[in-house]
Amino acid sequence: MQTFFSIGVDALAYGMILFVISIGLSVTMGLMRVVNLAHGAFAMIGGYIASYAARDLGLAYGVAVILAVAGTIIIAVPLERFLYRRIYGAPELTQVLMTIGITFCVIGIANYVFGPTLKTIPLPSELQGPVDIGFRTIAAHKLFAISCGIGVAFALWYLIERTSFGVKLRASVDNTAMAAALGVRTKIVYAASFALAVGLAAFGGVIGAELLPVEPYYALRYMVTFLVVVSVGGAGSIPGALIACLLLGAIDTTGRYLVPEYGEFFFYLAVIAIVWVFPRGLMGRAK
Amino acid sequence: MKKLILAAAAFLMTASAYADVIKVGVIGPFSGPFAIQGKNFKAGIDAYLATHGNKVGENTIEILYRDVPQPDPAQSKALAQELVVKEGVQYLTGFYFTPDAMAVTPLLEQGNVPMVIMNAATSAIVTKSPLVVRTSFTTWQTSAPMAKTARERGVEKAITVVSDYGPGVDAENAFKTTFEKEGGTVVESIRMPLSTNDFSPIMQRVRDSGAQAVFAFLPSGPTTLGFVKAYNENGLKQAGIQFLAPGDLTQESDLPAIGDAGVGILTTFHYSIAHDSPENKAFVAAAQKAIGNPAELSFPSVSAYDGMFVITKMIEATGGKQDAQKAVDAVKDLAWESPRGPVSIDPETRHITQNIYLREVAKGDDGGYYNKEIKTFEKQPDPGLAAAK
Numbered sequence: 001m002q003t004f005f006s007i008g009v010d011a012l013a014y015g016m017i018l019f020v021i022s023i024g025l026s027v028t029m030g031l032m033r034v035v036n037l038a039h040g041a042f043a044m045i046g047g048y049i050a051s052y053a054a055r056d057l058g059l060a061y062g063v064a065v066i067l068a069v070a071g072t073i074i075i076a077v078p079l080e081r082f083l084y085r086r087i088y089g090a091p092e093l094t095q096v097l098m099t100i101g102i103t104f105c106v107i108g109i110a111n112y113v114f115g116p117t118l119k120t121i122p123l124p125s126e127l128q129g130p131v132d133i134g135f136r137t138i139a140a141h142k143l144f145a146i147s148c149g150i151g152v153a154f155a156l157w158y159l160i161e162r163t164s165f166g167v168k169l170r171a172s173v174d175n176t177a178m179a180a181a182l183g184v185r186t187k188i189v190y191a192a193s194f195a196l197a198v199g200l201a202a203f204g205g206v207i208g209a210e211l212l213p214v215e216p217y218y219a220l221r222y223m224v225t226f227l228v229v230v231s232v233g234g235a236g237s238i239p240g241a242l243i244a245c246l247l248l249g250a251i252d253t254t255g256r257y258l259v260p261e262y263g264e265f266f267f268y269l270a271v272i273a274i275v276w277v278f279p280r281g282l283m284g285r286a287k
Numbered sequence: 288m289k290k291l292i293l294a295a296a297a298f299l300m301t302a303s304a305y306a307d308v309i310k311v312g313v314i315g316p317f318s319g320p321f322a323i324q325g326k327n328f329k330a331g332i333d334a335y336l337a338t339h340g341n342k343v344g345e346n347t348i349e350i351l352y353r354d355v356p357q358p359d360p361a362q363s364k365a366l367a368q369e370l371v372v373k374e375g376v377q378y379l380t381g382f383y384f385t386p387d388a389m390a391v392t393p394l395l396e397q398g399n400v401p402m403v404i405m406n407a408a409t410s411a412i413v414t415k416s417p418l419v420v421r422t423s424f425t426t427w428q429t430s431a432p433m434a435k436t437a438r439e440r441g442v443e444k445a446i447t448v449v450s451d452y453g454p455g456v457d458a459e460n461a462f463k464t465t466f467e468k469e470g471g472t473v474v475e476s477i478r479m480p481l482s483t484n485d486f487s488p489i490m491q492r493v494r495d496s497g498a499q500a501v502f503a504f505l506p507s508g509p510t511t512l513g514f515v516k517a518y519n520e521n522g523l524k525q526a527g528i529q530f531l532a533p534g535d536l537t538q539e540s541d542l543p544a545i546g547d548a549g550v551g552i553l554t555t556f557h558y559s560i561a562h563d564s565p566e567n568k569a570f571v572a573a574a575q576k577a578i579g580n581p582a583e584l585s586f587p588s589v590s591a592y593d594g595m596f597v598i599t600k601m602i603e604a605t606g607g608k609q610d611a612q613k614a615v616d617a618v619k620d621l622a623w624e625s626p627r628g629p630v631s632i633d634p635e636t637r638h639i640t641q642n643i644y645l646r647e648v649a650k651g652d653d654g655g656y657y658n659k660e661i662k663t664f665e666k667q668p669d670p671g672l673a674a675a676k
Contacts, residue, residue: 003491010487115580116323118512118544130522136491139520210516211484213509213544217320221509222484256479257488263451263480 006136007257008250013142015249016149017211021204021222022229023156023241024197030236030284031160031173032193034084035092037099039201040223041106046072046202047214048110051119061124065206072202073195080194088190103219111216119214121206145207149245152200157238159196169193232274234284243282244274307346309602312353312370314363314391315381315405319356320508323540324383324587328405330578331591338573343599346607351376360390367391371398377609378403378598383587385409385453392416401611403597405590409453410671413636418611420618420637422597423590424557426457427671429533430504432643432664433555434465437500437531444474445531446498448489450505451478457671458504458533464674466502474498483510486517493523500529507538512545519548529553534658537648540585542656549648549656557641558589558627559658570626593625593639597632633668643667 025039050068053059059067079102087095127144130137160166171179172186180186205214212222233244248267255266274282313332317325332350341348351374353366363386370376371394379395380403382388388407392415395402404412404421413419437445447462449455455478463473475496479489493501501523505511518530534556537549560571574588575581597618604617615637622631628642645662 006491007488014485117540117583118509120544130520137522211513213512215509253488257492260477260479
C-alpha cells in the first residue's frame with residue numbers, strides 16, 4: 001500500500017510537469033491549428049533565461065520565473081509576426097518544416113551563446129531538499145510543480161471557457177473570416193494566444209528544469225513526449241491534456257518501478273492503445 | 288638562369304617539405320549533443336601541439352577533423368575511408384563511441400594505417416585489429432576497483448543501477464564480477480532505459496532492496512544530473528546508502544550543474560583534472576587555454592593528449608614513412624609520465640595500463656567542485672578482456 005502511494009506521488013509530479021510544458025503545445029496545435037515543433041525550443045529558451053537570471057545575475061527565483069516567461073514572449077512575438085503568421089492554415093508539412101528549422105536554429109544559437117554544458121536554475125531554500133509527507137519523503141520542488149500544474153490547468157480553463165477573450169479565440173479559430181466580420185481583431189487574438197502558449201512553454205521549462213535539465217538539445221530531446229501528450233489528450237483540450245499527463249505519468253512511473261528492464265514499452269503500448277480507440281485523442285474535437 | 292635555378296630549388300624545397308607533412312585524421316563528435324567531448328579531443332590535441340610543437344624531426348604534423356555527431360558506424364567508416372584514400376592520412380585517431388571505432392577496424396590493415404583510440408571504452412575493440420592502440424580507459428578498468436573499495440568499506444549487499452546500453456552493461460558486469468569475487472552480494476541489478484527522465488521510482492526500488500550501497504552507471508550529461516538529484520531528494524543519502532560509480536558520472540564539465548548534491552559521491556576513474564603533479568598542471572594550463580572555457584575541460588582531453596604523444600612516437604619510429612605495423616610495434620611497452628600519472632602500453636592488448644584513482648567530489652576553496660583523489664590503485668590493466676574469455 002505504501003509503495004502504491006509513493007508511486008502515485010511520483011506519477012502525479014511527473015505528470016504535472018509534463019502538463020505545464022505540453023499544454024501550450026496543445027493550445028497551438030488544437031486551437032490555432034499549427035504544428036509547432038519549436039515548442040520545446042521555447043521551453044528551453046525560458047530555462048536559459050531563468051538560469052541566467054538566477055545563477056549569473058543572482059536574482060530571486062520568482063523574479064527569474066517572471067523574466068523567463070516575459071523574455072520568451074518578447075523573443076516569440078516577432079517570430080509570430082514574421083514567420084508563424086505566414087503558415088496559419090498552411091499544409092501541415094510546411095508547418096513542420098518551418099518549425100523544425102526554427103528549432104535547429106535555436107539549438108545552434110544556444111550552443112554558441114551558452115555552450116554545450118548543463119545549466120541549472122538554483123532553487124530558493126524553501127524548495128530545496130526533501131519534505132516528509134508522512135509515508136515517504138518527496139522533493140519540495142515536486143510539490144511546487146504539482147501545485148503549479150493545478151493552478152495552470154484551472155486558470156487556462158477559466159480563460160478559454162469563461163472570458164470574452166476565450167470566446168473571441170474560439171470564434172477566430174472556428175471561422176476566421178466570420179469572426180473578423182463581426183469585429184474581432186483576429187490577428188491580435190492569434191498573436192495573444194501564441195504568446196500565451198509560448199509563455200506556458202517557458203514557465204514549464206523553468207518549473208520542470210529539475211527533471212528535464214536545460215541544455216542545447218532540450219529542444220529536440222523531449223519533443224516526442226510533448227507531442228505524445230497532446231495527441232493522447234486530444235489537441236486543444238485542457239482536461240484531455242491533464243488526463244493524458246496523469247495517465248501517462250502513472251503508466252511510465254509504475255513501469256519504471258516494477259519492470260525497468262522493459263523501458264518505455266508500457267508507455268508506448270498505452271499510447272498505441274489509446275490512439276487506436278480514440279483516434280482524436282481522449283477528449284479531442286472532431287474537425 | 289639564376290632565376291630558373293632559384294625557382295627549381297624553391298620547387299624542390301616545397302616538394303620535399305610537402306612529402307614530409309604527416310596527416311593525422313581525427314574522427315569524433317564535434318557538433319550535436321556530444322560536441323563537448325569532441326571539443327575536449329581538440330583541446331587535448333591543441334595542448335599537445337602547443338607545448339611540443341607540430342614538428343617530429345623533419346616532419347610536420349597536420350590534423351584533419353571529421354565530425355560524427357552521434358554514434359553512427361556507417362558514417363564513421365565512410366569518413367575514415369575518405370581520410371585514408373583521398374586525404375592520404377597516415378594515422379586515424381579520435382573515436383568517442385565504440386561502434387564508430389569498431390566500424391573502422393576492418394580498414395586499417397588494407398589502408399596500412401594505425402588507429403589510436405582516444406575514448407571508446409569497450410574492451411573488445413583492441414581484439415578486432417592488431418593495429419589498434421588505446422590511450423583512454425575501459426569501463427571494466429575503471430569500474431572494477433570500485434567493487435574492491437566497496438568491500439574494503441564494509442559493504443556486504445549492493446545494488447547496481449545502469450543505463451541499458453553497451454557501456455552500462457559492461458559496468459554492471461565489471462562491478463558484479465569483482466564484488467562477488469571479493470565476497471559481497473549484489474542483491475539486484477536494474478537496467479533502465481536510456482531515455483529515463485524521472486528517477487524517483489528507481490530510487491524507491493533501491494531503498495526497498497535493502498542494499499547498503501548503489502553502484503550506478505549512466506552516460507554523462509543531463510541524465511546524470513537528474514539521477515544524482517533523485518538520489519538526494521528521495522532520502523537515500525540520509526538513509527546512509529552509499530553512492531558508488533565510475534568517474535564518467537562526475538566528469539568535471541557536469542560538476543558545476545550537480546553542485547552540492549554531488550559532494551561525497553565516490554567514483555573511481557583514471558583521471559581527475561585536480562590530479563596533483565607538475566605534468567598535469569602544465570597540461571591543464573595548456574588545455575584550458577585551448578578549449579577557451581575552463582569549465583568545459585574534462586577527461587577525453589587527457590586521452591587525446593596522450594594519443595598525440597603515442598602518434599609522435601610512431602612517427603619517430605617510422606621516420607615519417609607509412610608502415611602501420613612498425614609504428615604499432617614501436618609503442619608496445621612504451622612507458623611515460625602522463626598528466627594522469629605513470630602509464631604504459633600493454634604489449635599484448637595494446638591498451639593503456641594506468642593508475643585508477645578513488646575520488647570523492649569535494650568543494651574547493653574557490654567555491655568550485657572537483658574530484659579529490661583519495662586513494663590510488665596502481666598499474667591497473669584492463670580486466671575486461673580476461674573476463675570475456
